[in-house]
Amino acid sequence: MKDLDHVVEDSILINRKFHHYFVMRRDQLIREMTEVYAGMIIHFTYEGKQSIRVTMKGEKACVEAAKKHIQHIFEPLGSHVTTQYVIPQKFYTFFMGPLCSKVQQIARDFKVQLAFPDKEKPTTYIHPVIQEAEKEKWGKSTKEIVFSNQRKNKTILISGQIENCKAAMEALEYLIPFTAEVQVPSHLHPYIIGPKGSGIKKIMSEFDVHTQVSQTGSNSDIISIMGLAAKVKQAKVKLEKQINALQTEIEDRALRNFKLMFTLDAKYHSTITGHKGLFIAQICREHDVTIHFPKKANREIQDQITITGYKKNTLAAKDAIMRMLHKIEKTVSKEIPINPQVRDSIFGFGGKFIHKMNEQFHVDIRLPPKGSWNTNVSVVGLPDNVQEAIDHIFDLEKYYLSALINYDSQLESLKNTCLYKITMESPNNSVKNDGPHSAKSYPNSSNDDSEDFPKLKQQTPSKTHPWRP
Template sequence: IEDLEAQVTVECMIPQRFHRSIMGPKGSRIQQSTREYGVQIKFPDREETPQGAPNAESVVQENGDDGTETKVADPGSPKKSDIIIISGRIEKCDAACEALKALVPVSIEVEVPFDLHRYIIGQKGTGIRKMMDEFEVNIQVPSPDQQCDIITITGLSTNLERAKGGLLDRVRELQAEQEDRALRSFKLVVSVDPKFHPKIIGRKGAVISQIRSVHDVNIQFPDKNDETQDQITITGYERNTEAARDSIMQIVGDLEQMVSEDITLDHRVHARIIGARGKAIRKIMDEFKVDIRFPQAGAPDPNCVTIMGKPEDVDEAIDHLLNLEEEYMTDVVENEVMQSYMKPHSLEDSKPQSSKGFVVRDAPWTAGGNEKAPDMSSSEEFPIFGAPVTHKTSLGPKRQWGEGLLPADMS
């Protein structure tokens, strides 16, 4: 009974445009306030502004007036749609009213360089959504057409400072990235004779890839159509580009000290020295740090092999190749000797002698008798199976069937 007698109703005036923000998602903030302060909170019905008169002034009619005399309502007077009713004990109602007023969002403006806005928004708005969710505020970025440096943050006063600090931290991070990109964009051009470019690149780009990864730079060689074929461009931090240049020039210095010598290696051992898919020759080149070139098909001298490298390395490689030639030539000579035994006879020996045909000796008709050799064209002496045979006879004239025969003979 005492609580019922102490019940009061307090009007809390907050503009209607902030009511939805005060309620929070699904009314969670109001539910929390009613439980915390033990009061009842009722929001007014939403008032819709007539179309065409967004700022129309409300007309107040006094009781008993016929409407002929009207007066304009005070713009500063509260509207029904702005009044929130709080019911409960007086001290709790006042505390709840102050808590509701603390939930009214406020806005602050933060100056951010216009060129950083797109980085703050992020790809498809992911960056700005992350900040709004983290600080529970609304961040409004001006459109690109305005080219304005002001970003507006709206939310609870307790969250605004955190949101402002987070936004400024992001600005400092982006500015540091811009400065870093500017430093990484330093370019250094090195002039190197194009004949050394393949050696600097290395087999399958191994040498240049190592320089790029070690010094964290980008190295660009000239295209075939470029006028300056001797210029190599190095991009990165200034100190890194200088270190990469020194590495390249060291390779060039080593290449300039290299010598080239031609030796004679029997072409019959080239295949064995090269090995399957070039594995053997690559192993030799890596071991002695030289470059070995064999003659191509149709070369004037098929036995000429070129070795390039430092003088001491070239001498060692030549000694090794000559030793391999001596070893492999023994096998080559043995193989050739074995193949000579396995070769067929000469064409004259293997040529078949002319045949006189089939000769019959000591036949009956060759013994000096009167018998003559059989006539191979005669079908009688050499009958053909299935063909009729005509017999020679010395009897009288042929008689037709039944000619001169009596009926008794026919029987």
């Protein structure tokens, strides 16, 4: 009963014009008060159309504190204003941000409320100071702006302290995207956009901007960048750098694809290319060019050579070829007969030693093709080099022939020695005694062998003598 003596009931009226704010914060207010002032009961009732009554019941100290708390919340609302801010419809999506994150952040930062009412029925009180500022900015009243641009614009209602509303409007103005246009040649659009739009998407995600590229087939070379001014400026700088890099690359590619064509007698092509194309490959590496020789099976001009690369490099490569041709024109070709018995010893099996000789004497040694009636070896090069190579080949031939003759004589001598040893071996050495090689010679005996062969004497007819004069 003593506790009941300390229980009191009190109430406070809240102006009806704060109904919207009250409805939004009703649950939050009840939760805050019940947590702070434990055991207190709070009721909200409507007093006609003009006010809301908040009834509090509990300990006297708690009721007094809760009453002051509510007054502290709603008294500043008497100086609250509501203004509206109009943005173009085309910027609305960018302005709001993902999941309205941008405007929600402004509402939290400046302690204001942002609402997006139905544009058909705008019934909003606008503070005269804010309305005058909007009128000076747009040249007409705010209400006129809302009604005249319903289809083109979006309206945002800002509620809060007048200072907070002004600061929130400035923040909203900062969100209005800035648009910059970049001149991009249409043939560069595919490189800027990238496969499946990867290039342009990278710029958009890196700088948080939106881009608009002209449709394929249109004559427009403009790419529009929309976003915050600072971000748009950074994106524009990067895009311009990409354009300059692409143009430089295209120009360099055109210079690198310069083609120089000249004629050269087809009979010199194989000599210029060298063994397995070594000579021409060296020229290509030294001058960073590509050299194309016509194929015999094609219908190309057989004496035309094409050099591709930078112009100065192609000219230098041509000079190198002409210098080589000048040497070739001074070359001589000589054929020398080589003994077939020592040819493989000189040039290696299949001619594998020829490349080494060519490098040593700077000549071109060619073996006759298989089955050819001409078995001579050709040596092509400068006269002095050819003569040195021929002398070297003849020296090798002489050496291998002498070695072959010595080998044959040694083989014959060895053969005779072996036969002699076999003949002179004794019968005890498992050699047959009745063989022809073991037959012994005896002195001529008389024809009368009756002592040794008595039967033969009877069988043998009488011996007749030839007629003698």
